[in-house]
Amino acid sequence: MTTLLRTLALTLHYAGLFAVDRVDLNVQPGSVHALIGPNGAGKTTLFNLISGLVAPTEGTVLFRGLDVTSLPADRRTALGLARTFQTSRIFGAMTVLENVLTGLQPRCFAGLIATVLRTPAFYREERALVARARDTLHMVGLSARADLPAATLPHGEQRLLEIARAIAPEPALLLLDEPAAGMNPAETAALANLVRRIRDLGTSVLLVEHDMGFVMDISDAVTVLNFGRCIFQGTPAAARQAPEVMEAYLGQKVAARLAARAPRMTV
Amino acid sequence: MLAQQLINGVLLGASYALFALGFTLMFGVLRVINLTYGFYFSAGAFAALFLTRDAGLGIWAALPLAAVTAGLIAVALDWLLLAPLRRKRAPELASLMVTLGGVLALYSAATAILGPDIRRLPPGLVDGTVFELAGLRVATPQLFILVASFVLVGALVWLLNFTRLGLAIRAMAENPDAAGLMGIDTGRTAALVSFVAGCLAGAGGVLIGLNFNAIHPYMGESMMLRGFVVVIVGGLGDIRGALIAGLALGVVEVLTAGYVDSGLKEAVAFAILVAVLWTRPSGLFGRPALRRA
Numbered sequence: 202m203t204t205l206l207r208t209l210a211l212t213l214h215y216a217g218l219f220a221v222d223r224v225d226l227n228v229q230p231g232s233v234h235a236l237i238g239p240n241g242a243g244k245t246t247l248f249n250l251i252s253g254l255v256a257p258t259e260g261t262v263l264f265r266g267l268d269v270t271s272l273p274a275d276r277r278t279a280l281g282l283a284r285t286f287q288t289s290r291i292f293g294a295m296t297v298l299e300n301v302l303t304g305l306q307p308r309c310f311a312g313l314i315a316t317v318l319r320t321p322a323f324y325r326e327e328r329a330l331v332a333r334a335r336d337t338l339h340m341v342g343l344s345a346r347a348d349l350p351a352a353t354l355p356h357g358e359q360r361l362l363e364i365a366r367a368i369a370p371e372p373a374l375l376l377l378d379e380p381a382a383g384m385n386p387a388e389t390a391a392l393a394n395l396v397r398r399i400r401d402l403g404t405s406v407l408l409v410e411h412d413m414g415f416v417m418d419i420s421d422a423v424t425v426l427n428f429g430r431c432i433f434q435g436t437p438a439a440a441r442q443a444p445e446v447m448e449a450y451l452g453q454k455v456a457a458r459l460a461a462r463a464p465r466m467t468v
Numbered sequence: 469m470l471a472q473q474l475i476n477g478v479l480l481g482a483s484y485a486l487f488a489l490g491f492t493l494m495f496g497v498l499r500v501i502n503l504t505y506g507f508y509f510s511a512g513a514f515a516a517l518f519l520t521r522d523a524g525l526g527i528w529a530a531l532p533l534a535a536v537t538a539g540l541i542a543v544a545l546d547w548l549l550l551a552p553l554r555r556k557r558a559p560e561l562a563s564l565m566v567t568l569g570g571v572l573a574l575y576s577a578a579t580a581i582l583g584p585d586i587r588r589l590p591p592g593l594v595d596g597t598v599f600e601l602a603g604l605r606v607a608t609p610q611l612f613i614l615v616a617s618f619v620l621v622g623a624l625v626w627l628l629n630f631t632r633l634g635l636a637i638r639a640m641a642e643n644p645d646a647a648g649l650m651g652i653d654t655g656r657t658a659a660l661v662s663f664v665a666g667c668l669a670g671a672g673g674v675l676i677g678l679n680f681n682a683i684h685p686y687m688g689e690s691m692m693l694r695g696f697v698v699v700i701v702g703g704l705g706d707i708r709g710a711l712i713a714g715l716a717l718g719v720v721e722v723l724t725a726g727y728v729d730s731g732l733k734e735a736v737a738f739a740i741l742v743a744v745l746w747t748r749p750s751g752l753f754g755r756p757a758l759r760r761a
Contacts, residue, residue: 254649275652
């Protein structure tokens with residue numbers, strides 16, 4: 202199987218600081234891939250480079266075998282790349298259902314002419330898109346909220362709405378930026394189930410997350426960043442035992458002391 | 469007498485509202501105070517003049533054609549002046565200055581080419597019959613202006629709230645980055661918003677040109693002053709606010725001219741602007757973003 206997402210020596214530096222430094226990332230299809238690392242390691246910046254919000258200084262982003270490095274965000278979305286943000290960026294003035302519909306662009310002849318002429322095909326497609334949006338809301342458990350203004354939802358539901366909006370078009374890859382932030386343990390467990398279901402329905406997931414229990418529980422692969430560099434890539438089990446990962450999180454001295462005392466520490 | 473003044477005020481205010489809607493739409497979605505907006509108003513009026521006087525079209529054909537012409541000019545100017553700044557994420561002040569320079573250049577070029585004198589639309593363009601109902605008089609041109617304004621405002625509200633394109637426009641108004649990630653082509657949406665706004669300004673130019681029967685290159689500039697009052701009083705980016713404030717400004721101007729002094733109508737308009745800003749800095753309705761109208 203070919204790699205779904207690949208970055209080759211992806212680099213971004215501002216003012217002499219390497220925010221992302223020659224990162225080679227490989228995300229396999231059908232997997233949940235976690236991107237972890239201490240604060241300021243460049244995880245969200247890497248997300249911005251992959252989704253096209255920021256242009257890299259150097260390096261290449263390959264998505265489904267295509268070089269998308271110079272494509273704008275909306276073209277990458279059209280190719281099947283979706284993302285959510287660390288702080289929710291739902292459209293607060295729209296209803297919950299309308300939010301999901303923004304992610305569903307009509308696939309056939311869209312635009313002004315069909316909108317104005319209101320052809321039967323237009324209506325058929327519009328109905329199919331609304332049905333698809335409602336199904337997605339059902340999947341994340343927000344069916345009952347469909348017609349409320351999105352800004353009135355509590356925090357946890359806004360995050361679910363953002364995920365629904367991103368997965369409605371059935372993307373090939375979903376980027377989740379700290380999806381469990383601010384969630385209680387029950388909500389986190391439900392989120393883990395949702396992420397697995399998303400993967401099983403054919404959307405691979407690349408996620409940034411600080412909740413290690415959550416990461417170890419659902420990930421098939423883990424990449425660790427520190428100071429913009431990729432310092433580890435492998436399975437969650439291997440990441441737990443890698444000394445360089447422990448060092449990045451705990452600092453060199455503490456890690457060495459812990460390693461001397463107990464050779465198998467969990468991260 | 470008062471009822472008659474109120475009617476005249478609403479008729480005038482309808483075209484102010486129409487003009488201001490495009491301006492507030494542009495601000496709400498593109499987040500830039502686009503000073504070239506007044507030029508589309510002049511462009512629409514001149515296009516209508518050429519279409520009716522030289523091409524011999526009737527007003528029903530000339531109005532949409534002139535509006536579309538102004539819309540296309542708006543798209544071209546946005547692409548030329550503002551799109552490069554948007555791509556570089558330039559600060560808002562830079563875009564404001566670019567449009568200020570752009571509009572001054574456009575007005576002086578238009579004056580150099582067309583001449584500064586006031587033109588009149590061909591007589592008899594709109595049948596001059598005056599309707600009388602319960603002692604109130606409404607002339608056909610006024611009725612035409614009212615109907616055209618309501619149709620255009622209705623079309624805008626429909627476009628924003630009940631169509632795909634409207635959904636894309638509202639998404640972009642709230643968060644352009646997130647809209648891009650939803651697969652919305654933000655460059656194309658920006659062009660579309662410029663087109664719609666330009667059409668509204670152009671249509672406003674035709675209607676005001678018809679109302680006062682005076683067309684000259686700088687007519688957009690005095691309109692921009694009113695546009696500012698309407699848009700700021702109504703709340704920048706607020707469609708419903710612009711609608712209400714536009715009608716109110718028309719009524720206030722007519723009442724001032726009728727009962728106080730016609731020379732004072734602009735002074736009163738700006739006194740209201742200042743008073744509103746003192747008491748409600750984000751506009752009468754205090755809603756900053758583009759909302760469902």
